[in-house]
Each structure stands twice: as structure tokens, then as C-alpha cells.
Amino acid sequence: MLQPHGRLYESFSVFCPCEQLDDLRLVEEEDVLIDWSRPIYLNFTHHLILEHLENFYTASIGTTDKVCGDIYVCTSPLEDVQPEELPPDGAEMLQLKPEHAKEIHDLYPANDMESVEVFEKLITVLPAYGIFSSGELAAWMVQSYYGAMFSMQTRPEFRRKGYGIHLAQYLTKVVTLRGYIPYVVIRPENDASLSLYKKLGFKKHYQTVRAVLRPHGYDDANDAPGGGGNDDDDDTAAPSDD
Template identity: 65%
Template sequence: MEEVLTEGKNFRLVDESELPEIIDFLADFLPDSIKFHQTLKTYLNDKVWDFHFYVTKNWPEQAVILHFPGMTRTPNNKLYESFSVFCPCDQLDNLELLETEDVLIDWSQPIYLNFTHAKIMNKIENFYANIGTVEKLYGDVYGLMDPQIEDTPSEVVIAEQAEICQLKPEHAQIIHDLYPANQMECIEVFEKLIDKLPCFGIFSAQGDLAAWMVQSYYGAMFSMQTRPEYRRKGYGIILAKHLTNLVTERGYLPFVVIRPENDASKGLYAKLGFKKYFETVRAILRPYEETGDSQGGGGTEHSDSEGVVAVNGDVELKGDQ
């Protein structure tokens, strides 16, 4: 097992007892901090996956926070191969500590950054231009900062006598197999999501799993997919509405990541009251001298029930399905 470092050059490992105070600190920077805020909350409440959180050695005066790994699977399955980072947008000069961090982050190797605020990514690009190239996938964060729990009808009316149910562990394999970004997420994370978080599917009258959507380990609602033969039945909006309500009931802030050009998904979530808050980026950072063909961390597509495509939790218009 890879050793967990207690400190780097500029950062120290956070003790779990510190997490509630850090969550409260990040709440002052919502909505910009929503992904990191909800990741911490999900970790503390549900322990879906083992993450290791680091703050600057003089936190919170220099407010930069990291977690490793940034995603549950990377090409070499190394703990420090990917990370996530948050820094308040009015304190971005503190990211110089990231540039000079040479213990936790090996800038001479490919780095996989999970969804990161675009302003933070721009700052990283400024110094990384001297190291290598940046491969990016953009998305817009839409969410509900003041969600209201709606009255849920005792029965949800679904086309063709289908029904909506919490997923079971035996469904993890099919969801993972049909998840195009499965090189980034191992099947174990889907099993744990199903066990610990709201993960719902719509089942046909014959008992087939027709569509599904889950809450992720970083708090977002993602992996909305519908099998082709069950599309055009409104399953997407049913799942999105149902999961939004459940996420809210459990004390989380519902949010999704949508590709900027995806008017279909914007319309779907607008019906539920979601608003756009900021742009986010997933990126692969490759040093100039790195000539291998490592794969992972990039965007991959999957279809949902409304003729849109999701990019590992993002949704993107892809014409008629």
C-alpha cells in the first residue's frame, strides 16, 4: 500500500477531527467552493471513498486545500497521481504554493485534475505553461444554493408501468460496464455509492433496469443514463427531480455539471430551479518530456433519457439518439 505522507513542502495532512471546521470555512465561499465543500461533507458523513485532505501549513491565512486522489482510478492507480484543489477566487495568488509543491505533487509526471474552478485552473495554467501541456474539458456548475424539500407524491407516475427504486449492489456491474468513463472509476466506488448514497433506477414492467442516476462521492448528481430502447419516456426528469429531493433531505446541496453548449440539459435543470454559478474544468497536465500514451482523467460520454450525453456527470447535447 502506498505511504500516506503527513506533510509536503507547503501542505500538511488534515486530521479528521478538523473536517467540520474546514467545512464551515468553505461554506463562506459558496457557491465557488461547492464541489470541495460537498466532497468533504460526503466523506465525513458517508465515507464512500478514502481521500486524504491537505491544507497549507499556515491555514487559513493562506487558504488552499487539496485532496488526493482526485478521482477513484488513475492510469497507474497511484495516490498522488491526481488531486482536487480549492482556493478562494479572491486569494488566487496563494496558488504559488501549489507551483512550488514538489513533495506531494510530481510535476514531472502526468497529473489528472478532477473538476476544478476555471479561475483556479487558469492560474495553474499560467505556471504550467513552462512545464507542459494542458488537456481540458469544460463544464458549467448548476445548483441550488437554497433548496426546498418538495412534497413527494406517494406514487410517481411513470410511463408503461415502470417504477423507480433504490439501486442494489448487484446493479453496480451493469452501471459500471455502461459508464464510458469507467477507466476513471472502479466498480467498487459504484458499489459503495449504491450502499451509502441515493442511487435510483427506473425499472420496466418486466423488471429491466431502464435508467439510473446516482449521487457521487463529491456530492454531485451524476451518471444519468438511459438504455436506448427506453429513451423518450421522460425518465431523465423523473430521476433528476427525485434525486434532487433526496439529496436535499439528506442535507446536501444539489448540483450538476453541464457542458456550456447543452441547452437541453440547461432546460431540464432550469425546470427544477437550478442556476448556473461558475465554469469548471477537468484536465490532464502532461509534461513536455512525457511521451507515453497514458489514458484517464479525460471526458467520456454517456447518454441519458432526454437525448443528451453526460460527460462523467456532465451532460451534453448530442442530437437525436
């Protein structure tokens, strides 16, 4: 049986309907799946669930560090969207290759939460496209392992050329044809992305939160790279996204 970082339950999921938040007391009482003496990383958790857990956690265990993002889902038929054409400046859109992963990762706003290897795998198995200007990667967008379309970025020197909306529109179509429901995670303060995706028919469904729950007095040096550690195994002692 695999035990990442020496722990049997390195990663797990909890499902709870928002109308049954009182059932989260089962999480609060859990002491097998959850080790409350170590940091816990929550990825895209509904804000109501996080608020409930935060009240419990901060009362006696530790602190929380949060980043909010709103879930926007494409609800309009693709045929209702007028296609955007690339400007006649010699730019072309191509499928990304694994060798582009490091360049993308270096400029990814939340690269402390994803590794270069993650981007390499995404580019290999999921839709991932870039717009190249004179052979230089100017803008890019990929589909994530959790289903969302993410990491749509344009280098500053190539902005205001329509590259972003062209990529977003194309990837929305590809994702739909693959049987996925297109959605994105947008930070509330990102007005440019909000405007772009609203033009493509995306509508807000709910707010989600990425959070780190950290016990009071916890020493990060106890953890191995990737968020795990094992006090009983010296061999496991001694980077990451939106």
C-alpha cells in the first residue's frame, strides 16, 4: 500500500452539500484521515464550507491563509459567440509542447502551488495552446487537471492585440467538444478576465477558496517538499499557482 511521505492518507476528498454544513462536524471529529497537528491544504473549496471549517479551526488549532476565486461557467451556446480572428501581424496559434512548460510556469501567478512537471503533463494530455509571434511565445492557455480552463496569460509586450480572447474562445470550443463543461476560476479583483469571459457567455456560479490551515507554532522545516513530511524517516527530509 502506498504511503506518500510516510503517511497513509496524504490526500483525500470530502464531499458535503452546502445545505448540510452541520455534517462537517464529522470532519472536525476525524482523527484518522486528518492529522490536525500538520498543515492542511484545501484546493478550490466552496466558500461556505471553508467559512464553517475556519470558525472551528481558528478557535483553537491555528490560522488560515486564503485566496478567493469565483467560478464562472460557460452557459451560452458556442454558436452565439462571434469568433475573434487573430490580427494580421504574423501571429499563429499552435499546440503547446512540454518544452514550453518552464517558461509558462515561471510567469504563472500562482507558481508556488504547481510544479513545472504538472504543466508538462497538462500540455501532454490536455488541450493547451499558445499564440506565437515571430516564433516567440506571446500568449497561452491550458486546461487544468481539475477541469477548469486556466493559466491564460499574455506577455505584457503583446497585450491589446486580441490574443487572449482568441485563445479563450478556441479553448472553450475544444473543451466543450471533449465533453467537458467549460469553466474558469477568476479572482474577484481581476477586472480584465471578468470582462473577457463575460463576453464569451460565462456566468458566475459561486465563490471558491484555496486555503492553507496551519497549526499554531508549526515549523515548516518539518515538511518535505510537496507538503508532506515524516518525523520517523530521515530519508524524507529535505515549488507550485491562481
